[in-house]
Ligand SMILES: NC(=O)C1=CN([C@@H]2O[C@H](COP(=O)(O)OP(=O)(O)OC[C@H]3O[C@@H](n4cnc5c(N)ncnc54)[C@H](OP(=O)(O)O)[C@@H]3O)[C@@H](O)[C@H]2O)C=CC1
């Protein structure tokens with residue numbers, strides 16, 4: 097018997113219970129063991145729940161879990177950052193394998209938790225933390241044995257992709273679609289993490305660090321979110337026969353790397369343009385295998401729970417990479433080199449701003465209620481500096497890279 101301590105019984109936790117219940121026989125046939133949830137940690141013990149787990153399973157006291165003799169795997173699905181870090185550390189220190197879907201905690205403590213697990217010869221797996229239900233981290237790590245990977249990019253946030261799709265194809269209002277994404281269980285407890293791009297940034301930090309085999313920290317990644325996009329922007333983007341996606345990309349160049357998360361305007365017939373709703377996709381290139389594309393549900397109860405349980409099965413079967421998967425390359429941050437053509441909309445059309453912004457403009461798209469333009473090829477940092485020198489507050493502009 098394998099005993100599981102489940103931390104969190106929200107969207108994903110409930111999905112884990114549901115799949116475990118319905119696939120018990122198949123799991124036993126594969127692993128030769130019964131997999132049993134012994135205890136479940138929640139924040140509010142009095143909350144009414146749809147799942148009935150039987151007596152004495154639910155607790156709000158972590159000590160009951162860590163002191164439970166039959167629990168050998170801790171599955172962390174709380175979404176909390178500080179507490180979950182303490183829970184995971186205690187789990188590893190007490191000799192338990194750990195599975196988590198919590199990209200915030202993996203991203204913040206990646207090096208420490210990875211080396212701690214490897215030193216103790218324990219599993220620390222987090223497949224669901226990137227790309228929801230898509231198996232991406234395991235194939236990526238397997239590819240690394242035979243390949244140098246120099247670029248990884250993707251649509252990594254289901255909530256943002258759902259919002260952008262609904263705004264683009266159905267003309268729906270940003271706030272209204274965000275609310276639906278929350279109801280569908282895609283968004284984080286605080287959806288700011290989704291729409292301001294932090295969730296994508298954390299996933300890129302994990303993917304990029306693994307792919308390039310050198311540390312890419314959260315603060316190494318340039319970030320623009322989607323929260324400021326308006327119907328006006330969508331209209332301008334449609335006129336370009338293009339669509340817009342939030343894309344994260346980490347790329348190696350000249351002993352260094354660039355890493356950026358930004359709304360990206362792409363032609364309607366391009367690959368990422370057809371990744372819609374809460375679907376995600378990750379693309380990476382290896383020097384032997386060439387380009388590989390991964391596509392699937394980026395968020396939601398069952399797809400995410402499926403990824404979590406794949407990790408659990410890998411731990412039981414011992415079929416995961418046992419060494420610390422993080423490399424030791426020291427790569428230089430070359431983000432100042434990020435350049436391209438950008439779409440820029442400023443919603444305060446003052447004469448002074450218009451005059452100064454013209455120096456970077458290739459094509460003026462509107463000067464009415466909004467200033468909208470397509471820039472010349474320019475370094476991203478230069479645009480940000482110009483906006484700051486003109487006193488244009490972050491709330492007042494929307495900036496997106498244009499890819500032809
Ligand atoms: N939802 C999705 O599609 C995806 C989610 N993830 C990640 O999976 C994790 C779980 O997400 P999700 O299920 O959506 O989150 P929910 O907010 O739906 O559920 C969180 C659960 O954790 C419990 N909890 C929260 N904080 C604590 C704490 N400090 N101590 C004990 N229990 C706590 C809550 O208890 P209570 O029920 O009492 O409130 C709740 O049961 C997150 O890290 C998220 O980023 C990853 C990929 C996709």
Ligand SMILES: N[C@@H](CC=O)C(=O)O
Pocket residue numbers: 225227228252253254255256282283284290295394395396
């Ligand atoms: N909030 C996240 C959940 C999965 O990681 C998203 O929308 O992608």
